[in-house]
Amino acid sequence: MIYLQILVNSVLLGGMYAAIAVGFSLVWGVMNILNILHGTFLMLGGYITFWLFHLYGVDPFLSLPLSAVAMFFLGYFIQLGIINQVIRASFFMTLVLTFGLELIGVKMALFFWTGDYRSVQTEYAGYSFQVGGVVIPLVRLALFGLGLLLTGGLFWFMAVTRTGRAIRAVRIDLEAAQLMGVNPAKIYATTYGISAGLAGAAGALVSAGFAISPVTDVEFLAKSFVICVVGGLGNITGALAGGLVLGLVENFGALYFGPGLQNALGYAVLLLVLFIRPSGLLGRAGYH
Amino acid sequence: MSRGETRGGYTTVSANDVLLSVTGLEGGYDQVQILWGVDLEVSAGEMVAIIGSNGAGKTTFLKTISGVVPSRAGTIVFDGIALEGATAKEIVERGISHVPEGRRLFGPMNIEENLLMGGYARGLKDHELAADLERVYGIFPILKERRKQLAGSMSGGEQQMCAIARGLMARPRLLLIDELSLGLAPRLVEQLCANLVEINREGVAILVVEQDVLTALDLAERGYVFESGRIAMSGTSDELIANQEVKRTYLGI
Ligand SMILES: Nc1ncnc2c1ncn2[C@@H]1O[C@H](COP(=O)(O)OP(=O)(O)OP(=O)(O)O)[C@@H](O)[C@H]1O
Numbered sequence: 217m218i219y220l221q222i223l224v225n226s227v228l229l230g231g232m233y234a235a236i237a238v239g240f241s242l243v244w245g246v247m248n249i250l251n252i253l254h255g256t257f258l259m260l261g262g263y264i265t266f267w268l269f270h271l272y273g274v275d276p277f278l279s280l281p282l283s284a285v286a287m288f289f290l291g292y293f294i295q296l297g298i299i300n301q302v303i304r305a306s307f308f309m310t311l312v313l314t315f316g317l318e319l320i321g322v323k324m325a326l327f328f329w330t331g332d333y334r335s336v337q338t339e340y341a342g343y344s345f346q347v348g349g350v351v352i353p354l355v356r357l358a359l360f361g362l363g364l365l366l367t368g369g370l371f372w373f374m375a376v377t378r379t380g381r382a383i384r385a386v387r388i389d390l391e392a393a394q395l396m397g398v399n400p401a402k403i404y405a406t407t408y409g410i411s412a413g414l415a416g417a418a419g420a421l422v423s424a425g426f427a428i429s430p431v432t433d434v435e436f437l438a439k440s441f442v443i444c445v446v447g448g449l450g451n452i453t454g455a456l457a458g459g460l461v462l463g464l465v466e467n468f469g470a471l472y473f474g475p476g477l478q479n480a481l482g483y484a485v486l487l488l489v490l491f492i493r494p495s496g497l498l499g500r501a502g503y504h
Numbered sequence: 505m506s507r508g509e510t511r512g513g514y515t516t517v518s519a520n521d522v523l524l525s526v527t528g529l530e531g532g533y534d535q536v537q538i539l540w541g542v543d544l545e546v547s548a549g550e551m552v553a554i555i556g557s558n559g560a561g562k563t564t565f566l567k568t569i570s571g572v573v574p575s576r577a578g579t580i581v582f583d584g585i586a587l588e589g590a591t592a593k594e595i596v597e598r599g600i601s602h603v604p605e606g607r608r609l610f611g612p613m614n615i616e617e618n619l620l621m622g623g624y625a626r627g628l629k630d631h632e633l634a635a636d637l638e639r640v641y642g643i644f645p646i647l648k649e650r651r652k653q654l655a656g657s658m659s660g661g662e663q664q665m666c667a668i669a670r671g672l673m674a675r676p677r678l679l680l681i682d683e684l685s686l687g688l689a690p691r692l693v694e695q696l697c698a699n700l701v702e703i704n705r706e707g708v709a710i711l712v713v714e715q716d717v718l719t720a721l722d723l724a725e726r727g728y729v730f731e732s733g734r735i736a737m738s739g740t741s742d743e744l745i746a747n748q749e750v751k752r753t754y755l756g757i
């Protein structure tokens with residue numbers, strides 16, 4: 217029974233993890249940027265949700281779209297105004313740049329909001345129901361469902377919409393896309409904005425179920441990295457697969473090795489996958 | 505430049521109305537200058553060929569017109585408006601569509617997605633582009649049959665059709681085509697030439713770069729010969745075919 221319970225917990229967590237990582241994967245796959253700022257957008261999304269709840273009593277699930285939109289615009293303009301200046305620069309250059317911006321973000325968060333852990337205590341936080349002896353906490357189920365919705369939404373967007381197609385076109389052949397009238401600077405800013413918006417939404421999810429602090433930033437950046445590499449960089453289903461694997465590893469790892477080793481186990485799986493199957497579980501498709 | 509008279513809601517253009525006028529064009533890549541003062545003209549509804557040996561700068565010239573390679577000097581006037589400083593996006597919007605060398609289809613996308621990308625500059629929704637899709641499918645029926653097939657998995661001839669169709673989706677008034685026949689069987693080239701004649705009859709001017717001189721001059725009314733980034737010769741197709749220099753260099757006679 218305990219195994220079934222942990223399995224369910226893992227899957228529920230995995231759905232949220234997919235949403236956490238999918239934007240990171242998008243920017244990496246389309247723009248070849250290892251976006252260190254990803255965790256910062258996530259943390260900021262979480263804080264927006266926390267403060268709206270704490271100060272005005274806004275339900276975290278209601279403030280999710282707001283976090284998403286706010287982070288979309290923040291991301292859009294950071295890309296257009298700052299990162300775009302070095303878009304032709306090396307992978308390492310953009311990494312250093314986003315790392316610098318991340319430091320600024322975290323320091324400011326520490327300064328204004330301190331390092332305290334904050335959590336959103338809704339009145340339904342403790343609700344749960346049982347299915348055949350397995351306990352399903354309501355909030356966790358909602359995080360799972362919304363996580364899948366966000367991930368699926370991005371999948372739909374990339375596959376069907378005009379802008380999604382233009383993003384793929386730029387990724388496949390930049391010059392040919394330009395000949396079609398695509399403005400690459402705008403597409404890159406939009407892609408980055410979407411990624412940040414997804415991170416903002418995922419941050420709202422995180423804060424609805426877990427305590428957050430400025431260090432949440434690095435923690436979720438690391439998780440995103442593990443998920444993307446394990447699942448296979450550059451495809452949305454890879455983020456889903458990686459999210460589920462990480463959920464399983466963390467939960468079963470906690471059962472066998474105690475809760476302190478969660479993150480270390482994530483990295484162990486990362487190394488294992490890199491060793492056995494360097495292209496990730498689902499391969500490296502690259503947002504075509 | 506004189507505009508044509510308006511008849512029954514359609515603007516008709518007289519045959520020698522200049523559509524594209526290039527003068528003294530210079531350009532190239534970061535350190536290297538490739539084009540050294542190119543003068544060239546295409547009239548509305550005309551079909552013009554560019555020939556020239558490898559590395560003469562034909563591709564660079566087309567890319568400079570469509571704005572993906574910057575020009576350094578000279579002017580490009582399209583439909584009476586100077587394209588100076590215009591972005592690639594603005595140039596497609598004004599009616600110049602470029603079918604690039606090597607087709608450059610979006611291989612992992614299907615044919616229909618490629619065609620929809622061709623209509624991207626027009627800013628329309630997919631369902632609004634449906635009529636244009638039908639129009640290009642009318643010219644290339646095979647593309648309609650294969651519309652869900654990945655572009656990268658098609659034969660060279662089908663890819664070239666798809667590339668031209670994608671170019672047409674922008675509703676150009678001038679179609680630039682780089683290397684029409686390269687790597688294609690003669691029967692396919694004939695088919696493509698027939699397609700171009702049909703497209704041209706509907707009023708689209710075509711500037712085609714073609715390494716096979718006989719195909720080029722058979723197709724076009726006039727031609728330009730590129731050599732080391734300059735125009736070495738120009739004239740009607742008949743004049744060029746009769747020219748000793750052209751015979752010796754490009755036809756090996
Ligand atoms: N991206 C580039 N950077 C630098 N030089 C380039 C670049 N592309 C082409 N060149 C050079 O520019 C010159 C002209 O090339 P271009 O492709 O325009 O010639 P072409 O007439 O189209 O030749 P071909 O018949 O082989 O297609 C060549 O010497 C080529 O090496």
Ligand SMILES: [Mg+2]
Nearest residue numbers: 562563564605
């Ligand atoms: Mg060429």
